[in-house]
Amino acid sequence: GNSVTQMEGPVTLSEEAFLTINCTYTATGYPSLFWYVQYPGEGLQLLLKATKADDKGSNKGFEATYRKETTSFHLEKGSVQVSDSAVYFCALSDPETGRRALTFGSGTRLQVQP
């Protein structure tokens, strides 16, 4: 079945540091890939997505590139802010095989210190 593996957290960074959160996936079809963010006390918000190989999703300074050869979708940001502190979830759906539901990774907590 489909699965998503994320790096363990928490990740603690100083403001303006470079961020990478690793995500790899296993899927039977040709999945769509997503990063969702959960701020404290809030629901899940879509951060970015990519739907085919070599696509780059980007939003709010965050980027992730769909790498089919390494089955990866790592999240990066060049300079994090305190306001980026949240839990980040990598997820996939596999709609071309009839599976629209999201399969989530375990989440990575990011703590950014001033």
Next chain:
Amino acid sequence: EPEVTQTPSHQVTQMGQEVILRCVPISNHLYFYWYRQILGQKVEFLVSFYNNEISEKSEIFDDQFSVERPDGSNFTLKIRSTKLEDSAMYFCASSEFGVHTEAFFGQGTRLTVV
């Protein structure tokens, strides 16, 4: 900006009681979902709903659970005979028709079974 709304935000119930969690999806969306997140764990898919019927469900979604779209706007999750292990955050989500469309999540209902 359109959003998914969930009520109540927090529900406390006695073990063995029935609860109904309510959601109003985004108005032009056609797919509806329920997910849950047990504290500290990953977000898990429960069920998806399209065209007035269940389109996918996970092994978690057993006979204890049911979903309904009682009118043109609401989407409900009913949990019968609640157990302590049903305590979790329950998220409703919706998405547009289309192969690679993303899901938009509500703020969640925290269910506590005592």
